[in-house]
Amino acid sequence: MIPAPELLWALAAALLLLMEQGRHRRSLKHELKSLRSSYDAAIHRNDELTQASDKMGDLYRHQLLTSRKRASRIKKVLEVATSINSNLSLDVVLHEIVHAVSEAAGFRIVLLRVLNDSSTAFEARAFAGLNREAIHKLEQRPVPRQEFESWLKEEFRVSRSFFISHSRKFWGEVDEEGWTPELGARQEGEWHQEDVLFIPLYTKDGNAIGYFSVDDPVDRRLPSRETIETLEILATHAVVAMQNANLYERLNQSMEQLEEATERGEQVNELKNKFISTVSHELLTPLTAIHAYAEALLDNVGSTHVDMQKQFLGVIDEQSLKLRHLIDSILELSQLESGRFRMTREPFNLASLTHEVAAMLRSTADSKKITMTVETSAPEIVIEADRELLRRVLNNLGSNAIKFTDEGGTVTFRITIEGRAVRIQVDDTGIGIPEETLGHIFDKFFQIDNELSRVYPGVGLGLTISKSIVEWHGGEITAESEAGVGSRFTVLLPITAGDAHVITHAAWTPSRSVSNHLTRLTVEMIAEVMNARTASFMLVDEERSELYIRAARGLREEVVCGTRVKIGDSIAGWVAKHGQPLLVTNIEEDPRFGRPNGHQYETKSLLSVPVKMDGRVVGVININNKISCTPFTEDDRALLSSLADRVALAWKRVADHETVSDRTEETARALSAIIENARRSRLKLNGGSMAGRAVAVGRKLGLSDEDVEALAYVASVHDVGMGQIDLSVLQEPGRLDDATWAQVALHPLRSAEIVKPIEFQEQVTEIILAHHERMDGRGYPKGLQGTDIPIGARIIAVLDAYESMTIGRPYRQAMTHAEAVRELIHHKGTQFDPRVVDAFSQLFEAEENTKLVRAGEAA
């Protein structure tokens, strides 16, 4: 059957429909597809948006946190800046600065160094976050300016600071955020312990007066620019604070000096007034008599009383002579005291001079039936001195003795030689001197207050002049007396000028009240303890801004009298100006003092330290010519500084208590004991000094400078108390009996007692007291144990034992170094501190070898 056309249409229509449907479906599919893709895109965009929004949030939070941090940081910086600026004491300011830096910039460790103008090095002055040992090490090592300047390289520069990285890669690459914005980079941005960040402290005119360096940041990161900015703001404030403090300190100093000068001026005036009123009274007394008698004579011109007239004329004559004598004496004394005096030393026979003086006095003695004798240990005793001046002394002592001795008594001159000194002794059997006035008989015009002057007339200046003369010769004069029995005056004079401690009588000084005797002991003590042949003590003359020699040993008189050094000039002047010790190993090679060696110095090494009272330099102690002929060392410097501190203390104590002679006496006793002790130990010692060993061991064990100095001092004095023990008992073999043992056991206490008048450090006393204690508690005097014993005492104990073992006793042979060290090691822990013994044996391992070598060289 053939399809009908309707069917065809239907078919066609169906086909069309199908086609249409297909197209529609396709387009729908397409639409669907594009819808899906735009849906997907939308979803994707949404994600992106969320992400972006999250990012924004993060960023916002971060910004907020940072600005909060910044705000609090700025607040902190402002706070600390205010606090460091509100203080005026430099040390406090420096301390505040380092802690401010630590807190505000977030570094656990901060070190502040300050430039010392005189040594041109940066000294460590303030610390945060460091232990004592580290501080000590830093203090020990100042940074020379040159070294500091070598760090200021462009490649290290960040802003005004300098960052020296442990690895070259970071040099000069600090960015806005520091190195640690991303976690991944964390490793690289971490602070390395060898990194260095320091900020110089510049003044307005561009000079670096110091710097601080920081370490151990709290966040463990390399510093950001912000951190560096904080540090630099603090640095600016620190500079201002330091300059303020410096100015304030200087102002205070000048104020104090001004006050002191005023006070001293008043004191000088008072002294002058007192002297003038005394002198005028003394002058008026004979003048009054002359005037009264002359007038009486005039009023009675017509009188026939010839005897009366004779008698009156006699009084006038006598009083005129007295006046003349008085004026002469005052002139002489003022010359002696002004220091303008020159004496001529020449060798002469003191024995024959004494006979001469005695012959002159003979007639006066005979008239009182006094037996006068001269005893000399040899017919010829030649000394180097001013003959005429000594004649005055002998005459004064002789005529005094005759004057105060009743009829029938005896007066004896005795001249004997004692080592390198000569002893002149004048004894009488006179009325004696009451004990309470014995201490004043050398004072000017002492007699005026003494009722004896009526019975025994005199000017009252004779003994004062004699004392002055003797002291000019570097000698000393003393008096002993028993009322009703007699008196003894003793003069000790050095035989030659070279042995003399020449004393100059200087203008008024802060130490005026320090007697010549004490001054001499001071110089002697220094020379003996330091083993120096030459020692001098200079004082500051503030008016002239000069130093002059107050006393010296081993220098010639011309040098002592003639030396005046401008503050700031040459060695002593430098020391006085800067208030710091100076050790010159070889003066010819030292660039600071390139000048030919003075003829008075045998060696090229010298040591000079300041003497300070209340922080002000009042004098300088110089030593030259070590007896061993070796150069001075840093050990010697430590010891001498320590001695200088004590001298200053002793002098200040005496000066403060002018009227209390007890202080002078106890100080003199302390000095004498130290001198004796030094002489004793010099006889014993063959090698290095104990003070030197003490310094070495102390340093090795990490003691501070101050502790080391104290230790050096103790090593020189810890046995002064032994001087009071009869040494012969120690020389004998066998066990000590109980009484002797008690004496020996007490010697630490005695030593401490003797040096007390010149001691200001408690630790010194403690070390002296405990240097015979044992680790196991079986020592004396307290039986302390282990670390209850001060470290200094534990060190001295080892050195003391070593010394006594290597020196030996008459009954016990000296041990060798090795034997002694073995012995020390054997008693480690029981008697000795093991750390000290170890340090000692390591330090002095080579000692014996060196000694052998030296001995070889000498041979």
Added chain:
Amino acid sequence: MSKGKILVVDDEIYIVHILDFSLGMEGYEVITALDGEQALEKVKTEKPDLIVLDIMMPKLDGYEVCKNIKSSAATQHIPVILLSAKGRNVDQKLGFDVGADDYITKPFSPRKLVERINQLLGQTITERPAPSA
């Protein structure tokens, strides 16, 4: 017949001698003391009419002696002349403060001292009040 009894106190023996001489020539009886303590004793035992007193003396100085004399009813009427080398105004003022009747500085003229003594004794004799009952 003596014009009066005068105590001379000075630790300088020559001064005592010359005053002894000058006052003796003038008709006074002179007694002497060489220090302050001795002076007070002599005042008590000798009852002098006038005292010439040095200031700087051992044991007890002139000021103390004068104060002592002027504070005792039995002796306060005795005129005291201080004779001293201390010539400053303050020294003199102190002298008058302790009751001295006159103050003469050394060196002095014995003649003028005698005149002053004559004057003082004349005055005191006429002006001395009648002893009260």
